Amino acid sequence: MTQPYSTARLIASRQPGFSLPRELYCGEQALQDDLQQIWYREWVFAIPSCEIARTGSFSTLQLGEYPVIIVRGADGRVRAFHNVCRHRGQRLCPKTSGSSPKLVCPYHQWTYDLDGKLLYARDMGEGFDPSRYGLKPVHCADIGGMIFVCVAPVPPSLADLAQNLMRYVGPSALAESKVAHSSTIIEKGNWKLVLENNRECYHCGGSHPSLCRTYSDDPLMTVMEGPNAASPEILAHWDRCDKANLPSRFVHGDNMQWRLARVPLMDDAESFTMSGKAAVSRRMGTIPWNDAGALMFYHFPSSWNHFLPDHAIVFRILPISPTETEVTTKWLVHKDAVEGEDYDLQKLTEVWLATNDEDRRVVEENQAGILSPAYEPGPYSPSQEAGVIHLVDWYCATMTERLGLQTAAE
Numbered sequence: 205m206t207q208p209y210s211t212a213r214l215i216a217s218r219q220p221g222f223s224l225p226r227e228l229y230c231g232e233q234a235l236q237d238d239l240q241q242i243w244y245r246e247w248v249f250a251i252p253s254c255e256i257a258r259t260g261s262f263s264t265l266q267l268g269e270y271p272v273i274i275v276r277g278a279d280g281r282v283r284a285f286h287n288v289c290r291h292r293g294q295r296l297c298p299k300t301s302g303s304s305p306k307l308v309c310p311y312h313q314w315t316y317d318l319d320g321k322l323l324y325a326r327d328m329g330e331g332f333d334p335s336r337y338g339l340k341p342v343h344c345a346d347i348g349g350m351i352f353v354c355v356a357p358v359p360p361s362l363a364d365l366a367q368n369l370m371r372y373v374g375p376s377a378l379a380e381s382k383v384a385h386s387s388t389i390i391e392k393g394n395w396k397l398v399l400e401n402n403r404e405c406y407h408c409g410g411s412h413p414s415l416c417r418t419y420s421d422d423p424l425m426t427v428m429e430g431p432n433a434a435s436p437e438i439l440a441h442w443d444r445c446d447k448a449n450l451p452s453r454f455v456h457g458d459n460m461q462w463r464l465a466r467v468p469l470m471d472d473a474e475s476f477t478m479s480g481k482a483a484v485s486r487r488m489g490t491i492p493w494n495d496a497g498a499l500m501f502y503h504f505p506s507s508w509n510h511f512l513p514d515h516a517i518v519f520r521i522l523p524i525s526p527t528e529t530e531v532t533t534k535w536l537v538h539k540d541a542v543e544g545e546d547y548d549l550q551k552l553t554e555v556w557l558a559t560n561d562e563d564r565r566v567v568e569e570n571q572a573g574i575l576s577p578a579y580e581p582g583p584y585s586p587s588q589e590a591g592v593i594h595l596v597d598w599y600c601a602t603m604t605e606r607l608g609l610q611t612a613a614e
């Protein structure tokens with residue numbers, strides 16, 4: 205098959221430490237390769253488990269070409285399935301979330317149990333064997349209240365991430381929380397631009413007046429070298445957290461695919477609010493102090509998160525087209541916190557609603573500039589954009605390994 209360019213060749217030609225070649229940010233073939241080699245092979249953060257707390261609660265997402273449904277069964281287990289009816293392929297559930305005792309196809313009402321078994325199909329004739337037409341499963345893992353899915357036949361190992369993530373988010377007791385607010389926006393930018401922008405705070409001072417009230421844009425606050433190598437302020441915070449058995453030190457996965465670290469906010473701020481004070485009077489889980497800082501967790505390719513003492517904010521990105529990305533943000537609070545009494549929704553959400561919109565604008569302008577034939581890759585700041593370098597290095601290494609193997613097998 206002839207292609208206008210090869211993603212593998214473009215990646216091989218890139219200059220380390222520089223932004224990527226143009227086609228990787230806007231080409232149709234690049235997106236197809238990203239989907240095939242990354243999005244359909246990696247674990248993708250889907251939802252917080254508290255969103256489907258009860259039997260029959262479900263949530264759906266569109267992962268590239270794959271519609272997926274995640275549902276809680278009568279046994280309490282969370283399962284994921286391809287959201288595709290086994291009769292004639294209708295998308296089984298068109299809603300993004302809801303609750304239903306059974307999964308009923310809207311077309312001809314084939315009816316599936318919450319574990320995917322086909323329970324009922326009208327007038328299918330003698331010899332029809334419903335056991336052959338259960339929903340197709342998708343790999344699904346609930347790690348400490350964060351649900352990940354993977355559409356690959358054999359998913360990569362989650363052991364290392366699972367062990368660390370459970371330990372770090374454990375004190376936030378995500379399973380004992382609820383979604384106070386959810387926002388979904390489409391950014392007109394390639395998914396890698398959305399993620400690159402998230403991995404640095406070089407732009408924060410110029411773009412995020414409200415976030416910068418409580419979050420330091422000093423690269424020393426986001427760039428950590430190891431569990432004992434960070435700025436004196438962070439090291440002091442980690443010492444204090446250690447004494448309270450609050451896992452906080454920087455840990456990361458192979459090739460920096462994920463990272464966990466708890467960092468203090470500015471001037472003893474408690475939360476990402478305009479005042480710096482907690483937005484929710486009831487703390488989550490067993491976090492011991494209002495000023496425990498933000499546990500930062502990212503996982504490539506789909507997610508970044510902030511677990512604060514009073515609330516958590518989880519973010520999920522999904523590619524929509526070469527130049528469009530869906531960004532979903534959810535604000536979690538203790539399940540017994542009452543809106544209007546324990547928190548004010550506007551105060552809880554205003555900083556990150558504004559920040560998301562500010563990020564959307566810079567990402568869209570970044571994409572608009574890159575669409576120019578005059579764009580050429582430019583250098584990342586080694587101190588300010590080390591996180592972006594980790595991202596593009598992970599991306600290029602992963603793609604090269606997989607596209608390379610594919611070529612060798614041909």
Ligand code: 3BY
Nearest residue numbers: 296297298299304307308
């Ligand atoms: O979209 C719906 O409401 C239903 C419930 C579960 C499956 N779906 C067809």
Ligand code: FES
Nearest residue numbers: 289291292309312
């Ligand atoms: Fe689902 Fe016919 S396509 S019942």
Ligand code: FE
Nearest residue numbers: 401408412563
């Ligand atoms: Fe930003």
